Every structure is written in structure tokens, then in C-alpha cells.
Amino acid sequence: MARYITTPIYYVNDRPHIGHAYTSVAADAMARWWRLAGEEVFFLTGTDEHGQKVERAARDAGEEPQAFTDRMSRAFRDLTVTMGLSNSAFIRTTEPRHRAACQALWKALAEAGHIYLGHYEGWYAVRDEAFYSEEELTERDGVKYAPTGAPVAWVKEPSYFFRLSAFRDKLLDFYEKHPDFILPETRRNEVIAFVKGDLRDLSISRTSFAWGVPVPGDPGHVMYVWLDALTNYISALGYPDDPQGLWRFWPADLHMVGKDILRFHAIYWPAFLMGAGLAPPRRIFAHGWWTNEGQKISKSLGNVIDPVALVEEFGLDPVRYFLLREVPFGQDGDFSRKALINRLNGELADSLGNLANRSLSLIQRNCDGRLPAPAEPIEAGFCAQLAALPAEVAQLMDRQAFDQALAAIFAAIREGNGFITRQAPWALKKTDPARMAAVLRQLHDALRLFATLLSPFMPGSMARLLDQLGVPEGERDLAALARPLPEGLPLPPPAPLFRKIEA
Ligand code: ME8
Numbered sequence: 001m002a003r004y005i006t007t008p009i010y011y012v013n014d015r016p017h018i019g020h021a022y023t024s025v026a027a028d029a030m031a032r033w034w035r036l037a038g039e040e041v042f043f044l045t046g047t048d049e050h051g052q053k054v055e056r057a058a059r060d061a062g063e064e065p066q067a068f069t070d071r072m073s074r075a076f077r078d079l080t081v082t083m084g085l086s087n088s089a090f091i092r093t094t095e096p097r098h099r100a101a102c103q104a105l106w107k108a109l110a111e112a113g114h115i116y117l118g119h120y121e122g123w124y125a126v127r128d129e130a131f132y133s134e135e136e137l138t139e140r141d142g143v144k145y146a147p148t149g150a151p152v153a154w155v156k157e158p159s160y161f162f163r164l165s166a167f168r169d170k171l172l173d174f175y176e177k178h179p180d181f182i183l184p185e186t187r188r189n190e191v192i193a194f195v196k197g198d199l200r201d202l203s204i205s206r207t208s209f210a211w212g213v214p215v216p217g218d219p220g221h222v223m224y225v226w227l228d229a230l231t232n233y234i235s236a237l238g239y240p241d242d243p244q245g246l247w248r249f250w251p252a253d254l255h256m257v258g259k260d261i262l263r264f265h266a267i268y269w270p271a272f273l274m275g276a277g278l279a280p281p282r283r284i285f286a287h288g289w290w291t292n293e294g295q296k297i298s299k300s301l302g303n304v305i306d307p308v309a310l311v312e313e314f315g316l317d318p319v320r321y322f323l324l325r326e327v328p329f330g331q332d333g334d335f336s337r338k339a340l341i342n343r344l345n346g347e348l349a350d351s352l353g354n355l356a357n358r359s360l361s362l363i364q365r366n367c368d369g370r371l372p373a374p375a376e377p378i379e380a381g382f383c384a385q386l387a388a389l390p391a392e393v394a395q396l397m398d399r400q401a402f403d404q405a406l407a408a409i410f411a412a413i414r415e416g417n418g419f420i421t422r423q424a425p426w427a428l429k430k431t432d433p434a435r436m437a438a439v440l441r442q443l444h445d446a447l448r449l450f451a452t453l454l455s456p457f458m459p460g461s462m463a464r465l466l467d468q469l470g471v472p473e474g475e476r477d478l479a480a481l482a483r484p485l486p487e488g489l490p491l492p493p494p495a496p497l498f499r500k501i502e503a
């Protein structure tokens with residue numbers, strides 16, 4: 001089956017930080033999981049380069065917007081490498097193909113009668129690139145703020161509008177028919193409440209600045225940056241034509257986003273698509289927000305976490321593991337060095353690393369470095385747990401419950417450590433070598449299972465573990481687990497997978 005997954009396209013007003021890395025790693029784990037399950041995956045990420053916020057950042061940097069966005073976008077492209085992303089493409093909204101797609105979508109909406117010209121008068125937050133109604137604002141020291149904390153300013157200008165209000169019932173009907181369209185469920189309820197409230201038509205063009213996609217037939221207007229940005233998900237597939245045969249990936253299976261931008265994805269985006277006669281995406285997952293050692297992450301507080309520095313210090317896979325294990329996916333979480341070090345030392349190095357090292361060293365020493373033959377199960381309970389694991393993990397991954405999937409795998413790894421301690425294969429060499437071989441074979445099979453299931457989360461280190469386990473390159477997906485490795489397979493000498501960190 002063809003699967004399509006996306007990250008948000010990130011604003012290039014600033015350098016990437018841990019929040020961007022988080023969303024991207026979550027999407028990457030999902031993309032890799034689907035590939036592991038044999039699906040064909042298109043995984044998209046990229047940068048959002050138009051609008052007032054980016055234009056201002058360019059001006060503050062003393063650069064032309066295009067030169068500025070070229071430079072800043074590169075940092076996000078580099079982040080895909082730093083975080084080990086397996087993205088299929090990287091889209092920039094300043095690309096001609098994207099501009100053409102935006103204009104095509106606009107024309108489709110206009111031809112269907114969903115766009116009209118009027119005047120916008122109201123509050124706008126450049127930081128969020130969002131319009132707010134008076135009731136949503138709070139005032140401090142004479143300045144009005146959006147619920148996000150962004151200051152707002154009064155805007156009054158001619159504007160095109162999208163007849164969003166006309167989509168109210170269609171949207172509600174769509175949410176009703178697709179109960180898993182918005183996850184987690186609490187967020188779904190918020191969206192439904194918003195749509196049931198006073199859903200007004202949406203201003204979709206601006207005239208007070210020029211850094212954007214010109215409105216077809218009225219170049220004094222540039223498109224509202226969110227209409228422009230959301231279109232990336234289809235422009236990357238070649239909309240409105242299909243030059244590369246990628247349109248078969250639409251509708252997207254999953255738009256992975258932070259909770260801050262759910263409204264745009266779960267309300268505006270499906271309405272635009274419905275208006276243009278296109279299918280809405282299948283799911284929006286809105287994950288939670290990271291704080292740093294208990295504090296809101298912000299530039300002014302000077303506590304922004306640089307993902308590059310983090311990966312340099314702890315290694316890529318421990319960071320990926322921590323991000324997806326520490327916090328129930330969908331909820332807010334707190335980043336703390338102590339918590340990261342605990343997970344790295346306790347779970348990766350001690351639990352998984354030691355199990356692999358002990359088992360493989362015993363095979364190396366006691367079996368001439370060759371894989372023992374498959375044998376009858378030694379402990380029925382442990383075997384049953386292992387047999388049930390892939391389906392359990394698959395079910396959790398279907399709902400993006402990454403933390404729970406990892407918890408289930410590590411529960412089995414802990415059981416594996418219990419198994420090796422109880423069976424004490426090191427003591428069996430003289431007394432019962434057949435049983436020793438059977439125990440080690442069972443451990444090898446278990447490690448192969450763990451490494452395979454963990455590979456979407458920690459691709460690099462799990463590839464190294466699979467190398468040490470002698471699993472051929474082409475035998476590393478879920479289906480291959482059903483094919484036992486041959487007896488006598490030579491195994492390379494084991495090497496430690498994770499380096500412990502002194503707190
Ligand atoms: O909103 N915790 O871009 P953006 C968790 N260009 N996630 C965080 C985070 C934090 N503290 N901070 C940021 C935009 N994120 C638009 C998107 S899509 C068509 C256009 C993540 O650069 C989270 O995924 O402000 C959030 O939704 C995203 O970065 C916002 O990135």
C-alpha cells in the first residue's frame with residue numbers, strides 16, 4: 001500500500017530547535033515503521049518561507065528575503081541529516097512548482113465560488129501568522145495578546161475571503177464519519193467545539209506586504225501564508241498535474257503536527273481541499289509541547305535546545321529514543337538532561353546493550369561464533385510474550401503511541417534479561433551443552449526481534465545490532481522475522497552498542 005506522511009514545513013525565521021527535531025523524528029519513526037511493514041512510503045518535510053514573519057526576519061538580518069530564506073532553509077535541510085530522517089523529498093515554498101500549485105488551488109476554489117473580495121478588519125499575530133477574534137485576546141500593559149502569547153496588531157486592508165462558514169456542516173459530518181481523523185481524542189473534541197462555534201469566513205490574502213505568492217489575476221494581493229503553506233502537501237506530489245506519478249500517494253495518511261497548528265490542519269486544510277474537490281487527509285496527529293527543565297522554551301529566556309549540540313553530546317539514537325520514549329505521545333513533556341541520561345544508561349546501555357553483549361559474547365565463546373540451531377522453546381511465558389510483541393507494537397504504532405510501543409518492547413527486553421539470568425547458559429557448557437545452545441538460540445531470536453522492532457526508532461544502532469546478529473541486509477523487515485536464520489551462521493565479534501554517560 002502507498003503511504004504518505006508529512007511534517008509541518010518549518011518557518012525559516014529562526015534556526016531549528018528541539019521542537020522541530022521532535023516532530024520530524026516522530027514522523028520518521030512512523031515512515032520507517034511502515035517501510036518495515038512492507039509499505040511504499042512517501043515522507044515529506046520542508047520549509048515555510050513566505051509571509052510577514054519571515055519577511056521581517058529577513059529585514060532584521062539585513063538580507064533580501066530570497067537570499068535569507070535560501071540560507072535559513074539550509075539549516076533545516078541539514079537537520080534532516082543530523083536527525084537521520086528518511087524523508088523522500090524536501091519542499092520549499094519559494095520553489096516555482098509550489099507557487100504554481102498554490103495558484104492552481106486558488107483558481108479551483110475561485111471557480112467553485114468559494115472565494116470573494118472584501119475587507120479584513122481585525123486582529124493579526126505575525127508570530128503565529130494567524131487572525132484572532134476579540135474574545136480570544138487578553139490585554140497586558142496596553143498590548144493585546146493571542147492565547148499563544150503572541151502580541152496582536154489591528155489590520156485593516158482589502159482581502160479575499162474563503163467561504164469557510166459554508167463548510168461547517170461538511171466538516172462536522174467529516175469528523176463524525178472519521179473518528180480517528182484527529183488524534184489524540186481530546187484535541188478532536190477541541191476542534192469540533194471550535195467548528196460548532198462561530199466559524200467565520202477566512203481572510204486568505206494580504207495587501208500590506210509583498211513576500212508571498214501573488215493572487216492569480218490580482219497581483220496586488222499575496223496569498224495568506226497558511227493557504228500557501230498547507231498547499232505544500234500537494235505541491236510536493238505534483239498538483240495540479242502529476243508529472244512524477246506521485247499523486248497516487250494522496251490523500252496523506254498522516255500530517256504530523258504540534259498542537260499549536262492543529263486548527264489550520266484540521267479545519268482550514270480539509271475545507272480548502274473539499275472546496276477544490278480533493279480528498280482530505282486521513283489523519284492529523286497533534287503532539288504536545290516540550291518545556292526545558294520545567295520552563296517554556298523561548299529565545300528570550302535563552303533556553304532553546306539545539307538538536308545538533310544534543311546529538312553531538314549524546315549520539316543520535318539515544319536522543320531519538322528519549323524524545324519518543326519519555327513523553328506519552330500527544331501530551332506535553334519536559335526535557336531534562338537527567339531524564340535523558342537515565343534512559344540512555346538504564347534502558348539502552350544496561351538493559352538492551354547488556355543483553356546483546358552478554359548473549360553474543362556467549363555465542364562467540366561457547367559456540368565458536370556460530371549460530372546454534374533453532375530449538376524447542378525453553379520458557380513458554382517468555383516465548384509467548386515475544387510471539388505477541390509484533391502485533392502489539394503494530395497496533396500501538398497504528399495510533400502513533402510511540403512511547404507505549406517502546407515500553408512494550410523494553411518490557412520484553414527486561415524479560416530477556418530475566419531469562420538469561422534464570423537460565424544461566426554460562427553454567428551449562430559442561431553440564432548440558434544442548435540446553436545451552438537452545439538458550440542462546442532463543443536469545444539470538446529475541447534480539448533479532450528487538451532490533452527489528454526498534455529499527456524505526458534507532459536506525460543506526462539497530463543496523464549495527466543486526467550486523468552483529470548476522471542478519472542479512474535484505475532480511476530486516478517484519479516479514480523476514482518469520483524466516484529463521486540458518487544454523488551455523490557465522491557471527492562477527494560483538495561490540496558495545498551504547499556508551500554510558502556519567503551524570
Ligand atoms: O508553525 N515542542 O512552523 P514552525 C514541541 N510554518 N514541538 C514544537 C515546539 C515545542 N516546544 N516548538 C515547535 C509553523 N515545535 C508553520 C507550519 S505547516 C503547513 C506550516 C514543532 O516553524 C511543532 O511541530 O513554527 C510545531 O507544530 C512546529 O514545530 C511549528 O513550527
